[in-house]
Amino acid sequence: MNFIFDLLFPIECLGCGKQGKWLCAECLKKLEVNSRQHCLNCKIENNFGELCHECKKNFYLDGVLAAGNYEDKLIAQLIKQYKYYFSKKIADILGDFLLFFLRNLNSQMILLPAKKENAPEFIGGQDNYYIMPVPLHKRRLRWRGFNQAEEIAKILAKKLNIPLILNQLSRQKYSKPQAKTDSQKRKTNISGCFGCQGDSLDGKNIILIDDVVTSGSTLNECAKVLKEKGAREVWGICVARGG
Numbered sequence: 001m002n003f004i005f006d007l008l009f010p011i012e013c014l015g016c017g018k019q020g021k022w023l024c025a026e027c028l029k030k031l032e033v034n035s036r037q038h039c040l041n042c043k044i045e046n047n048f049g050e051l052c053h054e055c056k057k058n059f060y061l062d063g064v065l066a067a068g069n070y071e072d073k074l075i076a077q078l079i080k081q082y083k084y085y086f087s088k089k090i091a092d093i094l095g096d097f098l099l100f101f102l103r104n105l106n107s108q109m110i111l112l113p114a115k116k117e118n119a120p121e122f123i124g125g126q127d128n129y130y131i132m133p134v135p136l137h138k139r140r141l142r143w144r145g146f147n148q149a150e151e152i153a154k155i156l157a158k159k160l161n162i163p164l165i166l167n168q169l170s171r172q173k174y175s176k177p178q179a180k181t182d183s184q185k186r187k188t189n190i191s192g193c194f195g196c197q198g199d200s201l202d203g204k205n206i207i208l209i210d211d212v213v214t215s216g217s218t219l220n221e222c223a224k225v226l227k228e229k230g231a232r233e234v235w236g237i238c239v240a241r242g243g
């Protein structure tokens with residue numbers, strides 16, 4: 001199927017148009033990695049996207065790391081094309097980009113041990129961490145045929161050797177796609193959307209994977225049900241911020 005598809009629509013690099021790959025080696029190097037993160041709430045810059053002490057009081061999430069920015073046209077294009085075609089090859093590129101980003105953070109910490117403060121433990125060591133994709137509602141999943149976050153989560157879990165948990169977190173309420181709703185609407189729209197089934201997550205740390213983070217309210221709602229189920233820390237890792 002993919003083969004025929006590729007014949008009809010030859011793949012071109014989204015950066016330079018060269019045929020054969022969604023992103024050629026040269027353009028891959030042009031993807032910009034975020035060197036700084038910030039608190040989701042007050043936007044104060046930090047190293048690991050952790051929510052600062054005060055802001056954390058209103059959040060279930062511990063922090064969110066975004067590898068790149070949606071303003072980077074190449075990243076935006078990759079994410080759009082990925083959603084449109086659900087090409088595993090694009091998932092691989094996005095997975096590699098996340099991996100590159102995390103390794104970069106890790107090596108920064110080795111060079112600058114002072115940076116270690118507030119660092120989530122999965123950077124460097126991976127004890128008791130589990131990866132989960134942000135789920136789609138069944139109806140949306142049927143319509144689209146895939147969950148774009150899940151494929152990226154699978155790639156990352158495999159490469160980082162962190163166990164993957166699927167099918168515990170679910171989206172119970174159908175909510176309209178959020179692109180056009182403002183941040184306040186978004187919050188009420190998403191409230192009570194998620195559920196967590198199955199075994200207790202007592203003491204486990206969860207890394208939630210999504211393609212894009214905007215307000216973070218989706219991740220925070222997921223964190224809420226995960227913590228109710230016993231999770232200790234919940235972090236988000238996303239391909240891009242904004243969108």
Ligand SMILES: [Zn+2]
Nearest residue numbers: 013016024027
């Ligand atoms: Zn290129």
Ligand SMILES: [Zn+2]
Nearest residue numbers: 039042052055
């Ligand atoms: Zn803050």
